[in-house]
Amino acid sequence: MQRDPDDRPIVRARDVEHAYPGRAAEPVLRGVSLDVQRGEMLAVVGPSGSGKSTLLACLSGLERPLRGTVEIDGTDIGPLSRQRSARFRRGRVGFVFQSYNLLPALTARENVALPARLAKRPADRRTVDAALDAVGMLDSAHRYPDSMSGGQQQRVAIARTLVARPQVVFADEPTGALDTVAGGAVLDLLRHTASGQRSVVMVTHDLAAAARADRAIVLRDGIVHAELVAPDVDALFDSIERASVRA
Numbered sequence: 001m002q003r004d005p006d007d008r009p010i011v012r013a014r015d016v017e018h019a020y021p022g023r024a025a026e027p028v029l030r031g032v033s034l035d036v037q038r039g040e041m042l043a044v045v046g047p048s049g050s051g052k053s054t055l056l057a058c059l060s061g062l063e064r065p066l067r068g069t070v071e072i073d074g075t076d077i078g079p080l081s082r083q084r085s086a087r088f089r090r091g092r093v094g095f096v097f098q099s100y101n102l103l104p105a106l107t108a109r110e111n112v113a114l115p116a117r118l119a120k121r122p123a124d125r126r127t128v129d130a131a132l133d134a135v136g137m138l139d140s141a142h143r144y145p146d147s148m149s150g151g152q153q154q155r156v157a158i159a160r161t162l163v164a165r166p167q168v169v170f171a172d173e174p175t176g177a178l179d180t181v182a183g184g185a186v187l188d189l190l191r192h193t194a195s196g197q198r199s200v201v202m203v204t205h206d207l208a209a210a211a212r213a214d215r216a217i218v219l220r221d222g223i224v225h226a227e228l229v230a231p232d233v234d235a236l237f238d239s240i241e242r243a244s245v246r247a
């Protein structure tokens, strides 16, 4: 039977194993398989050091796993050269990481407009300003990153990611640097982003944030320890507590 390509998971990982150079004896990922469905918000939780950020880097193509395969939108990204991989990801994959990488010579508004321009899908001023408004940074559109707090830079970086309209957004602790109100706004935005054909994979320590996801996976020592569908805070807490108990 011919499958509709839109039914394929946007991300498909099989038996992903990873260790950092020079630390082959300490594998960080020890065989992770998962699918991210289109329109889904997936939370990745687990104790510190369990491999969450490494998993995100492998799923998004930033890090090449030692073994196993990662497909994005039906393409195995493993064999792609660094350059082709970057080109493939542009426009498909968005990042919300704690190092915001805003360009210091550009204003907030210019930073937000940049990736869409690079992807040759320029965003008009209204779209850019709507994204800045959604993260509460429209009043700062003319400011340069140096004059913003870490949390403000993070919000501009999120606006920048969303304006490029990627198929999948990878977010590592997106609310970590934010106060409750700003964190709530960012979470609303990510929740809203995960709909239709667009997906979000979010690493978080914040169980209330993880409970907004459609599904959560709990990592422990580099493997998927549990999977929770429509997770609530209590179930997440219990699961992470069990994952934190050393064997």
Ligand SMILES: Nc1ncnc2c1ncn2[C@@H]1O[C@H](COP(=O)(O)OP(=O)(O)OP(=O)(O)O)[C@@H](O)[C@H]1O
Pocket: 020, 021, 023, 028, 046, 047, 048, 049, 050, 051, 052, 053, 054, 055
């Ligand atoms: N660039 C790197 N080089 C070498 N080792 C690394 C590197 N990045 C992470 N590690 C190691 O890999 C393991 C998993 O790290 P990772 O950052 O994936 O964990 P995490 O679950 O995201 O933790 P946290 O919740 O503290 O962010 C840790 O033991 C860490 O020391």
Ligand SMILES: [Mg+2]
Pocket: 052, 053, 054
């Ligand atoms: Mg991490």
